[in-house]
Every structure is written in structure tokens, then in C-alpha cells.
Amino acid sequence: xxxxxxxxxxxxxxxxxxxxxxxxxxxxxxxxxxxxxxxxxxxxxxxxxxxxxxxxxx
Amino acid sequence: xxxxxxxxxxxxxxxxxxxxxxxxxxxxxxxxxxxxxxxxxxxxxxxxxxxxxxxxxxxxxxxxxxxxxxxxxxxxxxxxxxxxxxxxxxxxxxxxxxxxxxxxxxxxxxxxxxxxxxxxxxxxxxxxxxxxxxxxxxxxxxxxxxxxxxxxxxxxxxxxxxxxxxxxxxxxxxxxxxx
Numbered sequence: 001x002x003x004x005x006x007x008x009x010x011x012x013x014x015x016x017x018x019x020x021x022x023x024x025x026x027x028x029x030x031x032x033x034x035x036x037x038x039x040x041x042x043x044x045x046x047x048x049x050x051x052x053x054x055x056x057x058x
Numbered sequence: 059x060x061x062x063x064x065x066x067x068x069x070x071x072x073x074x075x076x077x078x079x080x081x082x083x084x085x086x087x088x089x090x091x092x093x094x095x096x097x098x099x100x101x102x103x104x105x106x107x108x109x110x111x112x113x114x115x116x117x118x119x120x121x122x123x124x125x126x127x128x129x130x131x132x133x134x135x136x137x138x139x140x141x142x143x144x145x146x147x148x149x150x151x152x153x154x155x156x157x158x159x160x161x162x163x164x165x166x167x168x169x170x171x172x173x174x175x176x177x178x179x180x181x182x183x184x185x186x187x188x189x190x191x192x193x194x195x196x197x198x199x200x201x202x203x204x205x206x207x208x209x210x211x212x213x214x215x216x217x218x219x220x221x222x223x224x225x226x227x228x229x230x231x232x233x234x235x236x237x
Contacts, residue, residue: 009209012209013210016208016210020174022174026173026174027173028172028173028174029170029171029172029173029210029214030070030071030074030169030170030171030172030173031168031170032071032147032148032168032169032170033070033071033113033147035070035071035173051168054217055170055213055214055217056210056213057213
């Protein structure tokens with residue numbers, strides 16, 4: 001996965017999260033036992049959390 | 059064939075997966091506060107098929123009701139010859155599960171799902187729990203090929219299927235690797 005592809009995916013995901021209109025405390029995804037809210041997914045992408053990136057990039 | 063279903067529930071992942079267990083057929087259910095090690099050891103021996111929706115690790119399948127292991131090295135012998143389906147993270151890596159049961163369906167990595175789009179994950183788990191392992195995977199692969207699946211659901215499902223393993227008599231029988 002190139003950085004350009006990752007950035008593209010990230011933008012799509014941000015739009016998707018906006019579209020879902022989730023509350024701040026509602027999880028968007030559970031990766032294992034850890035739930036990530038909209039804000040936490042964005043933050044995980046920003047800091048390149050490998051758990052989230054592995055899911056995001058398949 | 060008689061089936062026991064064990065489903066734990068707490069804040070977090072199991073608050074969703076607990077409800078998915080409603081669609082899995084079973085003669086006996088240990089749910090929520092009943093899903094303890096003590097109860098599991100008491101009743102598991104009486105059933106041919108055991109389905110667990112909970113948490114897994116390399117050394118155990120555990121309950122978030124009492125924090126105790128439901129399945130580990132100490133009680134694996136009583137599951138000898140039984141068929142198990144474990145909907146939890148990493149249970150496919152659990153060494154104990156390679157020592158007793160005749161067949162184990164489990165994930166050897168994190169199980170990923172998205173609550174806002176839980177329908178497809180729920181159906182996947184229902185098919186697995188009801189013993190239709192290949193149909194569960196086949197339906198997802200069909201959806202993938204049709205290109206109808208949301209890209210993030212697709213990624214989560216490809217991840218799940220890639221970690222789905224069938225272990226027979228302690229040996230890896232099948233690993234599903236789509237695409």
C-alpha cells in the first residue's frame with residue numbers, strides 16, 4: 001500500500017464516517033476487542049496505528 | 059447432535075456479538091452472567107457441539123463475565139471428540155484447542171466488525187455457528203465478486219476470512235484465503 005493510496009483511503013473513510021453520523025462515543029469498528037469511535041479511527045490513522053492500518057488496507 | 063451455546067456480554071465487542079447468538083440454534087444456552095467457568099465445566103460434557111461467542115487468546119478462550127478461562131489446558135480433555143465453533147479473537151491460535159476437540163472452527167487473528175453495518179457480520183456468524191462454514195465464506199466471496207460490498211466492510215471481511223481456520227484432530231485442515 002503506497003502512501004498515496006493510504007491517503008486516498010483515509011479521505012474516503014473520513015467521508016464515510018461523516019456520512020454515518022455516529023455519536024462521539026459510538027464505535028465505528030471493533031478490531032479485536034478494541035472499539036474505535038469516529039474520532040479514534042482518524043487519530044489511529046494519523047499516528048499510523050498498525051492495528052487500524054492493517055484493517056484499513058486489508 | 060446436541061449444541062451448547064455460550065455467549066458473554068459486557069461493554070465493548072461482546073455487547074454486539076452477544077445478540078448475534080440469538081440466531082444460532084442450540085439446545086442449551088449459557089448466557090451473560092451464566093457464562094462462567096464453573097457452569098461451562100458442569101454442562102459442556104453433555105453436548106456434541108459447543109459454540110462460544112466471547113474472547114480468545116493464545117492460551118485460553120475466556121469469559122468477560124468472571125474473567126475466568128472457559129477453555130484452557132485444564133479442561134480441554136473433557137472436550138475430547140467434540141466440535142467447537144469459537145467466535146472470538148485469536149482462538150485459532152489457542153494451543154489447548156489443538157489437544158482435545160475433534161473439530162474446531164475459529165479465527166487465528168483479531169475478529170473485526172463494524173457496528174453501524176453489523177448485518178453482514180451477524181449473518182456470517184450465524185452461518186458459522188449453525189455449522190455452515192463453507193456457505194458463510196461462500197456468501198461473502200460472492201458478495202466480494204459482485205462488487206456490492208462497501209470497501210471498509212470488504213476489508214474487514216477479507217481480514218476475517220483470511221484468519222478463519224478449521225482444525226481437525228489438532229491439525230490445520232482448512233485455511234480460507236480469498237482472492
